[in-house]
Amino acid sequence: MKRYSIKIAGTQEAAFACEEGDTLLGGALRSSQGFPYECNSGGCGSCQFELVEGELKERWAEAPGLSPRARARGRRLACQCEPLTDCAIKVVLKDDAVPVLAPLRQTLNFLGARPLTPDMSEFCFRTEAADFLPGQYAMLGLPGVEGARAYSMGNLPNGEGLWNFVIKRVPGGRGTAVLFDSLTPGDQVAMDGPYGNSYLRTGNDRDIVCIAGGSGLSPVLSILRAAVKQPELSGRRLHLFYGGRGPEDICVAQIVEDDPVLRERIELHTAISDETAPGAEQWTGNRGFVHELVRSTLGERIPTFDYYFCGPPPMTDAVHRMLLLDYKVPAQQLHFDRFF
Ligand SMILES: Cc1cc2nc3c(=O)[nH]c(=O)nc-3n(C[C@H](O)[C@H](O)[C@H](O)COP(=O)(O)OP(=O)(O)OC[C@H]3O[C@@H](n4cnc5c(N)ncnc54)[C@H](O)[C@@H]3O)c2cc1C
Numbered sequence: 001m002k003r004y005s006i007k008i009a010g011t012q013e014a015a016f017a018c019e020e021g022d023t024l025l026g027g028a029l030r031s032s033q034g035f036p037y038e039c040n041s042g043g044c045g046s047c048q049f050e051l052v053e054g055e056l057k058e059r060w061a062e063a064p065g066l067s068p069r070a071r072a073r074g075r076r077l078a079c080q081c082e083p084l085t086d087c088a089i090k091v092v093l094k095d096d097a098v099p100v101l102a103p104l105r106q107t108l109n110f111l112g113a114r115p116l117t118p119d120m121s122e123f124c125f126r127t128e129a130a131d132f133l134p135g136q137y138a139m140l141g142l143p144g145v146e147g148a149r150a151y152s153m154g155n156l157p158n159g160e161g162l163w164n165f166v167i168k169r170v171p172g173g174r175g176t177a178v179l180f181d182s183l184t185p186g187d188q189v190a191m192d193g194p195y196g197n198s199y200l201r202t203g204n205d206r207d208i209v210c211i212a213g214g215s216g217l218s219p220v221l222s223i224l225r226a227a228v229k230q231p232e233l234s235g236r237r238l239h240l241f242y243g244g245r246g247p248e249d250i251c252v253a254q255i256v257e258d259d260p261v262l263r264e265r266i267e268l269h270t271a272i273s274d275e276t277a278p279g280a281e282q283w284t285g286n287r288g289f290v291h292e293l294v295r296s297t298l299g300e301r302i303p304t305f306d307y308y309f310c311g312p313p314p315m316t317d318a319v320h321r322m323l324l325l326d327y328k329v330p331a332q333q334l335h336f337d338r339f340f
């Protein structure tokens with residue numbers, strides 16, 4: 001296997017090796033470099049860099065994370081570029097982006113899926129080891145699908161090698177069509193991970209608020225399952241806010257009910273947002289968007305919590321704007337993944 005040397009322009013020794021076929025981002029993180037990134041899926045633009053010297057192959061040249069203007073200025077996405085030669089690039093590495101666990105490429109065996117709602121299931125896989133931090137995600141290479149898809153683990157790191165993901169079917173989506181319609185137990189799937197910086201932090205005294213919409217449930221379940229087990233978090237209050245379109249989407253109530261430890265520790269708040277969804281007329285709980293439920297429930301206490309929020313970009317952006325702009329919550333208290 002060829003290995004290319006990637007030099008950071010303007011520095012003496014900061015360089016890393018990237019294997020043929022790997023992305024620049026994957027190579028950097030496998031070498032414990034603090035390369036900034038968020039989605040690893042071509043959607044957010046936070047892994048941008050400038051190519052100074054060398055040749056690259058772009059896996060997804062139309063990735064929406066890069067504007068035509070940025071592209072014309074020579075910017076590229078590290079999560080979508082593979083080096084074809086040694087390269088020199090311009091990027092500002094960050095200490096807080098150095099991965100705690102370097103991502104590994106492994107093969108997962110599909111064990112089966114358990115339906116949670118009409119369009120959301122928990123998919124279970126097994127491999128040698130399941131080393132990740134609660135809240136992180138893995139990239140799955142699905143048979144016949146161009147480009148890997150990011151899915152967040154919903155379970156805890158474990159010695160049995162189990163990787164569980166809560167996944168929502170996307171109408172017309174190519175990856176979720178394979179997962180829901182053609183993957184059968186015993187099938188193998190390529191996996192690269194863990195990735196992600198919105199994992200559980202324990203080094204402060206703040207109570208914890210998790211906010212999720214749709215399949216954003218997966219990482220917050222992992223975070224809360226870890227939080228209830230951590231002795232140093234035993235005195236913290238744990239809130240979970242969950243929003244769905246209609247009552248059928250609110251599977252979280254049953255998940256919490258079925259787990260005595262979660263049931264005892266978690267303060268669960270749910271809301272539905274679509275008056276036309278099946279069963280909406282009979283729903284006696286909260287209605288509206290989940291960020292408004294956070295506002296009406298926590299009010300002026302909002303700046304005192306640590307936040308973990310995940311789900312579709314319109315939901316995460318609304319939560320982010322509210323916490324940052326309306327309540328001036330310091331950025332270091334906010335941990336989030338936008339599911340592009
Ligand atoms: C950090 C993160 C965590 C996520 N966690 C979850 C989760 O736990 N559960 C869940 O249900 N969903 C999750 N998602 C969303 C998930 O990754 C998929 O976007 C979603 O399942 C739709 O995939 P699809 O293939 O069905 O749809 P499609 O519309 O076929 O593809 C959607 C996504 O695939 C990627 N993509 C499309 N074409 C290409 C290409 N040519 N090359 C490379 N990439 C391409 C893009 O990211 C695009 O947004 C997460 C997303 C991110 C970014």
Ligand code: FES
Pocket residue numbers: 037038039040041042043044045046047048065077078079080
């Ligand atoms: S991390 Fe590369 S575009 Fe989001």
